[in-house]
Amino acid sequence: MCTYPFVWTQKASAEEYTHGKAECVMELTTGRVLYESRGDLRLPMASTTKIATAATVLRLCENLQESVTIPSDAAGVEGSSVYLKAGENCTVEELLYGLMLRSGNDCATALALRFGGCLENFSSKMNETAQMAGALHTRFSNPHGLPAENHYTTARDLSYITRYAMKNPTFREIVATQYYPPKNWKNKNKMLYHYDGGIGVKTGYTKEAGRCLVTAAKRNGMTLICTVLNCPQTYERSASLLDDAFDAYQMQCLLRAGTVLPIQNGDKKLSGVVKEDYYYPLSDGENAQLEVRTRSISSKNKEIVGQFTIYLSKRLLFSGNLYKL
Numbered sequence: 001m002c003t004y005p006f007v008w009t010q011k012a013s014a015e016e017y018t019h020g021k022a023e024c025v026m027e028l029t030t031g032r033v034l035y036e037s038r039g040d041l042r043l044p045m046a047s048t049t050k051i052a053t054a055a056t057v058l059r060l061c062e063n064l065q066e067s068v069t070i071p072s073d074a075a076g077v078e079g080s081s082v083y084l085k086a087g088e089n090c091t092v093e094e095l096l097y098g099l100m101l102r103s104g105n106d107c108a109t110a111l112a113l114r115f116g117g118c119l120e121n122f123s124s125k126m127n128e129t130a131q132m133a134g135a136l137h138t139r140f141s142n143p144h145g146l147p148a149e150n151h152y153t154t155a156r157d158l159s160y161i162t163r164y165a166m167k168n169p170t171f172r173e174i175v176a177t178q179y180y181p182p183k184n185w186k187n188k189n190k191m192l193y194h195y196d197g198g199i200g201v202k203t204g205y206t207k208e209a210g211r212c213l214v215t216a217a218k219r220n221g222m223t224l225i226c227t228v229l230n231c232p233q234t235y236e237r238s239a240s241l242l243d244d245a246f247d248a249y250q251m252q253c254l255l256r257a258g259t260v261l262p263i264q265n266g267d268k269k270l271s272g273v274v275k276e277d278y279y280y281p282l283s284d285g286e287n288a289q290l291e292v293r294t295r296s297i298s299s300k301n302k303e304i305v306g307q308f309t310i311y312l313s314k315r316l317l318f319s320g321n322l323y324k325l
Contacts, residue, residue, distance in 0.1 A: 020231030021210070024155035025245045027281045028163055028216070028223040030317075031134075034245045034281065039156035042137060043229045046204030047080065047103045048158060048212045049145030053111065054096055054174070055165035056122070056129045060115045064093040064170065074110035079146055079206075081106045082185070096170075097180045100202060101187040108144035119143065130157070133164035147208045155227045162201055162214050162225050175200030175216070190235055191215045195242070199223070203234070217242050222251040222281060249281040254290065254310050254318070261322060263306040265296035272306045272322025280310075280317055289313045294322065 022043055025035040033039070072086040082104040084090070090098075090110070098107035109119070116122025119142055126140040135157035141148040153161070165171045176199045178187050191198040197217040204212035210230035215238045217224055224245055226238045255278045263270040272294070291311040297304065306322040 018232045018237065020155070020228035020234070020237060022155040022227075022229045023231075023237075023241065024159045024225075024227045025241050026156075026159040026163060026225045026227075027249070027251075028166060028225055030280055031160065031163060032281055033156065033159075034224070034249055035241060036156065040137060040154050042152045042154055044147065044151060044206065044209035045145060045153045045158060045229060046206040046209035046212050047105075047145045048153075048202050048204040048214050048227075048229075049140065049143065049151070050099050050103065050108055050204075051158070051165050051202050051214060052126045052129055052140060052161050053108050053143040054100055054171055055133075055161065055168065056126045057092065057096060057111050057115055058165075058168050058171055059129060060125065061092050064091065064096070066092050068092060068095060068110060068114050070106075070110050071113055074106050074113060077105040077109050077144070079105045079144065082183070084110060094183065096174055097177070097183065097185060100174050101177060101180055101185045103188060103203065105144040105146065108142075112143040129164070130161055133157075133161045135160045145204055145206065145209070147206055153229075155229050158214060158229070159225045159227045162216065162227070166200070166216060166223075166225070172200070175202065189213075189215075191217070191238065194235070195239055201225075213238050215242065217246075219246050220250065222246070222249070248283050251279050252282045252287070254278045254280055255292070255308070260325065261292065261294050261306075261308055263294045263296050263322060265306075268296075270296060270305060271325060272308075273325055274308065274320065275323055276320065278310065278318050278320070280312070282312075286312060 022038040022041045024039045067089045070084045075086040080103040082098040084106040095107045098104040112122035123140045130138045138153040138157040141151040197219040200216040211234045213234035215226045259274045296306045304321045310318045
């Protein structure tokens with residue numbers, strides 16, 4: 001539930017919230033989609049683009065304290081800005097905070113020019129990041145999200161990109177920051193202040209894209225990513241979707257490290273031990289649909305005696321090795 005009431009634009013029950021044109025709720029560690037509405041619909045995404053911008057910079061950058069001289073092309077970029085001036089020096093880290101907390105289009109441009117040489121080349125690197133994240137229906141044409149031809153994503157893809165980005169500890173730290181003292185910057189994302197467990201990540205708005213929001217929230221050992229695109233009431237709708245998902249699903253351990261499993265091998269009685277924990281978000285009743293299978297294998301590693309597979313409703317979730325006792 002929300003720890004502080006949002007400012008409602010109208011009195012409405014949960015059922016009367018204005019929905020987004022596309023929506024997706026995904027569990028972070030497994031990538032399981034817990035809820036989706038038009039998740040594959042291609043749409044513009046405004047400044048939520050900057051999730052991919054930051055993830056790409058962090059993939060390419062070797063030193064966050066590197067000083068960047070702001071080029072004239074990055075000063076005075078239209079839209080949201082931290083008012084960079086041509087010739088001033090900022091660290092990559094400062095530009096990332098300006099990018100994600102204040103949605104600086106000037107920060108996005110400065111970072112793209114530094115790590116791509118030109119906006120077109122950096123956009124290609126962003127598309128590489130999307131591919132690495134498993135986002136196959138996304139294309140970036142710029143680093144800031146201003147309207148452009150061939151610049152689109154889907155709610156599911158943007159959730160995958162956010163999942164990829166959230167694996168980086170620096171990204172997680174930046175998007176969870178409410179206030180950045182060195183520059184006196186306050187994060188624009190209200191979910192950090194008003195949603196129980198909110199830990200990021202990015203707002204967005206243009207007339208073409210409408211209001212967009214990607215939220216990450218953690219409760220009871222489970223982290224969810226909620227994406228809403230073109231949604232008039234982004235905060236209210238995101239809070240509702242997250243509450244529903246947290247209520248419906250719990251992170252459960254399917255197999256614990258140290259569990260000994262029998263191995264199917266004809267008439268021989270073999271056993272092997274699991275060496276890792278395997279977790280997955282499950283709703284009520286799904287435990288009964290789980291199935292664990294084992295089989296013996298021949299391996300050059302004499303410590304490996306078999307393999308196991310875990311299925312949910314006959315759909316493969318995990319596979320792994322079983323080791324000699």
